[in-house]
Amino acid sequence: MRREITGFSNPLVKRVRSLREKKHRKREGLFLAEGLRILTEAREEGVLPDMLFYAQEAPPHPLAAELIDTVDAAGGEVIVTSADILSKISGKDNPQAIVGVYPDRTTALTDLDRSAADIWIVAQSLRDPGNLGTILRTGDAVGAGGLILVDDCVDPFSVEAVRASMGALFTQKIVQCRWSDFLGWLRAGPGQLIGTSLKTDKDYQQPDYTSPAFLLVGNEAQGLPSDYEAQCDLLVKIPMLGKADSLNAAVATAVMAYEIRNQFRKTI
Amino acid sequence: MRREITGFSNPLVKRVRSLREKKHRKREGLFLAEGLRILTEAREEGVLPDMLFYAQEAPPHPLAAELIDTVDAAGGEVIVTSADILSKISGKDNPQAIVGVYPDRTTALTDLDRSAADIWIVAQSLRDPGNLGTILRTGDAVGAGGLILVDDCVDPFSVEAVRASMGALFTQKIVQCRWSDFLGWLRAGPGQLIGTSLKTDKDYQQPDYTSPAFLLVGNEAQGLPSDYEAQCDLLVKIPMLGKADSLNAAVATAVMAYEIRNQFRKTI
Numbered sequence: 001m002r003r004e005i006t007g008f009s010n011p012l013v014k015r016v017r018s019l020r021e022k023k024h025r026k027r028e029g030l031f032l033a034e035g036l037r038i039l040t041e042a043r044e045e046g047v048l049p050d051m052l053f054y055a056q057e058a059p060p061h062p063l064a065a066e067l068i069d070t071v072d073a074a075g076g077e078v079i080v081t082s083a084d085i086l087s088k089i090s091g092k093d094n095p096q097a098i099v100g101v102y103p104d105r106t107t108a109l110t111d112l113d114r115s116a117a118d119i120w121i122v123a124q125s126l127r128d129p130g131n132l133g134t135i136l137r138t139g140d141a142v143g144a145g146g147l148i149l150v151d152d153c154v155d156p157f158s159v160e161a162v163r164a165s166m167g168a169l170f171t172q173k174i175v176q177c178r179w180s181d182f183l184g185w186l187r188a189g190p191g192q193l194i195g196t197s198l199k200t201d202k203d204y205q206q207p208d209y210t211s212p213a214f215l216l217v218g219n220e221a222q223g224l225p226s227d228y229e230a231q232c233d234l235l236v237k238i239p240m241l242g243k244a245d246s247l248n249a250a251v252a253t254a255v256m257a258y259e260i261r262n263q264f265r266k267t268i
Numbered sequence: 269m270r271r272e273i274t275g276f277s278n279p280l281v282k283r284v285r286s287l288r289e290k291k292h293r294k295r296e297g298l299f300l301a302e303g304l305r306i307l308t309e310a311r312e313e314g315v316l317p318d319m320l321f322y323a324q325e326a327p328p329h330p331l332a333a334e335l336i337d338t339v340d341a342a343g344g345e346v347i348v349t350s351a352d353i354l355s356k357i358s359g360k361d362n363p364q365a366i367v368g369v370y371p372d373r374t375t376a377l378t379d380l381d382r383s384a385a386d387i388w389i390v391a392q393s394l395r396d397p398g399n400l401g402t403i404l405r406t407g408d409a410v411g412a413g414g415l416i417l418v419d420d421c422v423d424p425f426s427v428e429a430v431r432a433s434m435g436a437l438f439t440q441k442i443v444q445c446r447w448s449d450f451l452g453w454l455r456a457g458p459g460q461l462i463g464t465s466l467k468t469d470k471d472y473q474q475p476d477y478t479s480p481a482f483l484l485v486g487n488e489a490q491g492l493p494s495d496y497e498a499q500c501d502l503l504v505k506i507p508m509l510g511k512a513d514s515l516n517a518a519v520a521t522a523v524m525a526y527e528i529r530n531q532f533r534k535t536i
Contacts, residue, residue: 241411
């Protein structure tokens with residue numbers, strides 16, 4: 001169904017705009033994704049938005065026109081609106097010309113098929129949405145199966161995380177669970193739990209990683225709690241040659257994930 | 269010299285607050301760094317702020333007290349103020365309890381000693397201050413000598429870049445220059461220029477990197493211009509196994525920089 005919205009006080013505009021806040025995302029089970037690149041990535045994964053907003057000012061890009069037709073044909077709502085209203089929805093002065101509203105993509109831990117990939121990323125109490133999105137993007141690049149968020153992580157469906165993921169939110173499974181639940185699930189099947197730690201001297205290139213590898217990433221400021229480290233099958237350290245004692249969390253995840261991927265590439 | 273400032277309209281508060289904007293940083297040759305961790309890192313490098321602001325509400329941390337004494341003894345200005353005024357200066361609701369004002373740390377290309385390190389990072393038209401700071405932090409970790417910013421990069425002395433660098437801004441040399449100047453300087457001495465590109469099939473683990481290695485990173489959205497790629501001694505590709513065609517710029521830099529570092533570690 002296609003319709004036009006021109007009023008700022010339209011209830012749907014208000015409702016969609018409210019999805020920038022976590023409590024509204026949770027209540028509605030919906031989230032926002034912006035921009036043709038991310039929406040096209042979603043579509044290539046077979047994921048269509050429930051609602052699609054686009055600005056009438058610009059003649060739509062051919063990919064946008066295709067997307068609009070596909071959403072319309074699939075029974076989604078297509079809303080033609082103004083750049084100003086998109087700006088209001090996205091909270092940005094220069095909004096993307098197209099915004100989608102998608103149903104929550106969380107997978108239950110019990111529905112996760114660990115054999116679907118040889119690398120999985122597990123993040124604990126991650127706080128920065130940019131880091132979370134960047135880790136999803138890296139996960140996609142290394143062929144990880146998904147991101148398991150344990151404890152109190154930032155919302156993976158926040159606008160910033162979705163943006164930083166560059167569409168990887170739609171290719172990676174996303175699980176949110178407690179540590180104890182994750183550990184119970186992990187130990188019920190095969191899996192090597194690998195943590196990075198400042199408390200070990202084992203270089204990250206030294207061990208042989210085995211599949212499925214679960215790479216555990218700690219909070220940006222605190223790293224992993226000691227009792228979480230104690231549960232790891234392997235603790236390794238990325239060498240730091242400078243004055244700083246840590247890397248950015250998304251960077252450390254990428255360096256580790258590529259080491260694991262490189263080892264697996266060589267043994268195939 | 270120590271003094272107290274309690275008024276929001278104090279000219280020094282206004283002046284320091286203005287350093288959040290690039291044009292004022294450029295005019296004054298000064299920039300802001302916030303937080304005890306970053307300021308301590310600077311001090312360990314022998315770099316003291318011209319001015320140091322701290323909030324009187326909190327009893328200062330022992331490291332802060334030491335820093336205050338050191339700045340005072342070195343003839344810097346120490347300003348006791350309120351958390352509200354620090355909040356005004358930093359533009360954050362929960363400001364760091366200590367803020368330093370430092371002189372610009374740019375190094376001229378002609379003053380750069382390439383033999384001081386075996387890895388250098390070169391970024392072209394980098395736009396995101398978080399990426400820039402994260403790249404500095406990674407540079408510190410891999411033992412790089414510094415970051416050479418070519419063309420129109422985001423200001424490395426922006427509050428966001430300084431924050432993301434976690435103090436690496438004080439351990440890494442920072443050069444800002446045009447591409448042609450960089451290339452002229454590079455070719456006047458030893459140096460392998462390494463670019464990442466989607467246009468090559470050469471895996472990034474395939475070549476033997478040689479010292480000094482200059483790792484060239486392109487703009488977040490466009491990557492490197494073709495004519496810049498043509499000037500590289502080596503073009504390599506980080507394997508991408510998923511749907512996305514690129515990594516976050518800071519992540520790609522880290523994956524490359526650690527590969528180079530790992531090769532150099534093994535040949536020593």
